[in-house]
Structure formats: structure tokens, C-alpha cells
Amino acid sequence: MKAPVRVAVTGAAGQIGYALLFRIASGEMLGKDQPVILQMLELPLEKAQAALKGVMMELEDCAFPLLAGMIGTSDPLVAFKDADYALLVGARPRGPGMERKDLLLENAKIFIEQGKALNQVASRDVKVLVVGNPANTNAYIAMKSAPDLPAKNFTAMLRLDHNRALSQLAAKAGVPVADIENLVVWGNHSPTMYPDYRFATAKGVSLKDKINDPDWNANVFIPTVGKRGAAIIEARGLSSAASAANAAIDHMRDWALGTNGKWVTMGVPSDGSYGIPEGIIYGVPVTCANGEYTRVRDLPIDEFSRERMDKTLAELEEERAGVAHLL
Ligand SMILES: NC(=O)c1ccc[n+]([C@@H]2O[C@H](COP(=O)([O-])OP(=O)(O)OC[C@H]3O[C@@H](n4cnc5c(N)ncnc54)[C@H](O)[C@@H]3O)[C@@H](O)[C@H]2O)c1
Ligand SMILES: O=C(O)C[C@H](O)C(=O)O
Numbered sequence: 563m564k565a566p567v568r569v570a571v572t573g574a575a576g577q578i579g580y581a582l583l584f585r586i587a588s589g590e591m592l593g594k595d596q597p598v599i600l601q602m603l604e605l606p607l608e609k610a611q612a613a614l615k616g617v618m619m620e621l622e623d624c625a626f627p628l629l630a631g632m633i634g635t636s637d638p639l640v641a642f643k644d645a646d647y648a649l650l651v652g653a654r655p656r657g658p659g660m661e662r663k664d665l666l667l668e669n670a671k672i673f674i675e676q677g678k679a680l681n682q683v684a685s686r687d688v689k690v691l692v693v694g695n696p697a698n699t700n701a702y703i704a705m706k707s708a709p710d711l712p713a714k715n716f717t718a719m720l721r722l723d724h725n726r727a728l729s730q731l732a733a734k735a736g737v738p739v740a741d742i743e744n745l746v747v748w749g750n751h752s753p754t755m756y757p758d759y760r761f762a763t764a765k766g767v768s769l770k771d772k773i774n775d776p777d778w779n780a781n782v783f784i785p786t787v788g789k790r791g792a793a794i795i796e797a798r799g800l801s802s803a804a805s806a807a808n809a810a811i812d813h814m815r816d817w818a819l820g821t822n823g824k825w826v827t828m829g830v831p832s833d834g835s836y837g838i839p840e841g842i843i844y845g846v847p848v849t850c851a852n853g854e855y856t857r858v859r860d861l862p863i864d865e866f867s868r869e870r871m872d873k874t875l876a877e878l879e880e881e882r883a884g885v886a887h888l889l
Pocket of ligand 1: 694
């Protein structure tokens with residue numbers, strides 16, 4: 563049996579937390595041979611702590627063989643102590659009529675405090691996934707607040723957008739989702755994101771050639787994927803939770819266990835490639851192996867793509883400028 567690893571989850575009593583923790587404890591994120599210790603953070607409010615207690619009782623009642631321990635706390639220094647993985651979910655979600663960036667200043671405080679705490683007490687190899695919105699800029703804030711940790715350890719969740727794009731493409735092309743390779747979602751987790759299937763294939767066949775419908779790309783595919791979060795809020799009255807938790811599992815599993823050469827999208831600090839300034843957390847195609855992600859490099863960027871990639875970049879730069887005074 564492997565030694566247990568420590569997985570910190572913030573916002574553990576929220577709706578994503580409820581869809582996430584049981585899957586982590588059952589081995590769906592880190593493998594069926596990997597015991598985990600869950601370190602769960604919630605606000606120091608009576609209601610939140612009581613709800614967290616209830617979640618922990620239910621985790622206990624599942625008798626998960628891989629659940630080697632549990633900590634519930636309102637102190638980030640306890641939740642992140644020696645954490646090998648940190649899923650930063652806890653933040654205010656948007657409601658109808660709001661954009662994710664409307665949450666920026668309110669949620670920024672959380673990611674400053676948590677970045678500092680990670681810096682102080684987490685494993686030096688901690689893998690951090692930011693889910694709380696606006697996810698890219700929150701990841702940037704946490705990264706900047708944790709100067710002693712490698713910047714590459716901070717990532718933002720674009721995987722839900724990637725998975726949404728996969729399903730839309732599969733339906734349009736009439737191919738199984740599992741056959742699709744080489745899809746990308748560039749940029750910010752916001753309506754400016756650019757889902758790009760120019761390189762996508764199914765069983766080696768180009769989906770761009772198969773679909774051959776630029777109008778559908780520009781006027782249906784890109785806006786449908788970009789506005790899917792709002793469509794879910796409109797339909798449910800609440801933001802996505804099960805699909806968001808599923809994407810978080812996918813992101814962390816692939817980062818930890820590898821993708822076997824398959825491309826996935828992760829929001830990662832830019833290394834300057836593709837004309838994205840260094841440090842901006844931007845969705846790019848990566849492959850993962852041995853616990854590290856590697857960018858897919860040197861993809862050709864045509865004029866249509868450049869325009870969209872620059873637009874989502876401009877939004878991220880604006881968000882960064884909006885929090886610069888806090889960092
Ligand atoms: N990146 C994505 O693709 C994606 C997808 C879905 C939702 N989200 C975002 O995830 C976040 C959480 O969504 P949710 O639906 O679970 O919300 P929720 O309100 O149901 O749960 C959030 C939980 O976080 C807790 N919390 C708030 N501040 C905290 C802090 N400082 N420390 C610890 N816990 C804290 C709250 O008490 C609450 O229990 C939102 O910001 C939402 O917009 C992101
Ligand atoms: O859209 C939201 O606010 C929630 C989440 O980011 C989503 O994409 O579903």
C-alpha cells in the first residue's frame with residue numbers, strides 16, 4: 563500500500579465540495595491504490611462549520627478504504643499543512659446577470675490569504691488547482707502570494723470548458739467524445755475563452771475538415787461553450803456543481819497520473835509562448851507525465867485565432883491590473 567497523500571479542499575461544505583470529496587475519497591482522482599487524507603477548509607461561521615461536520619459524517623459513513631484520515635477546520639494553516647494537492651474551491655459564486663469578474667475584488671482577499679498560507683505550510687511540491695471564480699486571476703493572486711513555491715504549481719480550471727467543448731464537438735461531428743483528440747480552449751475561464759478545434763481529430767480524421775462549417779464555429783460553437791456557465795445558472799438557478807467537480811477530478815488526475823500523450827487544457831502561468839506575457843494564467847494545451855505538465859508548442863496561430871486569443875488575453879490583463887494594488 564502507498565503512503566497516504568494530503569489533499570486540501572476549500573469550500574468543502576459548498577455545492578462543488580459535496581460533489582467532489584466523495585470521489586476523491588473513493589480514489590477517482592489519484593488512483594484506486596492511493597490513500598488520501600482530506601484536509602477540509604470552511605468559513606469560521608457556525609452554519610458552515612456545522613455543514614462541514616455533516617459532510618465529514620457522511621464521508622465516515624461511506625467507509626472508503628482509501629480514506630486514511632480527515633481534518634475539518636476554519637484555519638488555512640491547518641488545512642494546507644503539508645498538503646500535496648490543494649483544490650481551492652471556496653469562494654462566492656456568481657448569480658444570474660453577473661459576470662465572473664464581478665466577483666474579483668470580493669474573492670481576491672480569499673486567494674491572497676490562502677496563497678500566503680500555502681506558502682507557509684504546504685508541501686514544496688503542492689499541486690494547486692483554483693476553481694473559485696474568476697479562476698484564472700484567483701490562481702494568479704494565489705501564485706503571487708506564495709513566492710516561495712514554484713509558480714508552475716499554480717493552475718486554474720479550464721477543464722470544464724474543455725469538456726463542454728468536447729461534447730458540443732462530438733454531437734456536431736457525430737463521433738464519440740472518447741475518440742476526440744487535440745482540442746484546446748485558450749485563455750480565460752470567461753465568455754472570451756477561445757475553444758479551438760483546428761487541430762482536433764477523431765480516429766485520425768480532422769474534425770475541422772469533417773465539420774467544415776466556419777459559421778457554426780464562430781456563431782454557435784464558440785459562444786455556446788463560452789456562455790455555458792451562464793446557461794446552467796439560468797436553468798438551475800445555481801452555478802454548475804457536479805460538472806465542475808468532475809472537471810476538477812479530471813484536471814488533478816491527469817496532472818498527477820498523466821495523459822498518455824493526450825492533450826488537455828489547463829490554465830497555467832505563461833512562459834511567454836504564443837505571445838502571452840509571462841506569468842498570466844492562460845488556458846493552453848498541455849500533456850502530462852510524471853506529475854508534470856508540458857505545453858504543446860509551436861501550433862500555428864491564424865488571424866481568426868490570434869484575434870480571439872488577444873481578446874481573452876486583454877481581459878486577463880485588465881483583471882490583473884484590477885488587483886495589482888492588492889498584491
Ligand atoms: N472554474 C470553473 O470552471 C468553475 C465552475 C463552477 C463553479 N466555479 C466557482 O467555484 C466556486 C464555488 O462554487 P460553489 O457552487 O461550490 O459555491 P457554494 O457557495 O455552494 O460553496 C462555496 C463554499 O465555500 C465556502 N467559502 C467561502 N469563502 C471561503 C473561504 N475563504 N475559505 C473556505 N471556504 C470558503 C462557503 O462557505 C461555501 O460553503 C464559485 O466561485 C464558483 O463560481 C468555478
Ligand atoms: O459560470 C459560472 O459562474 C460557474 C462556472 O464558472 C461555470 O462555468 O459553470
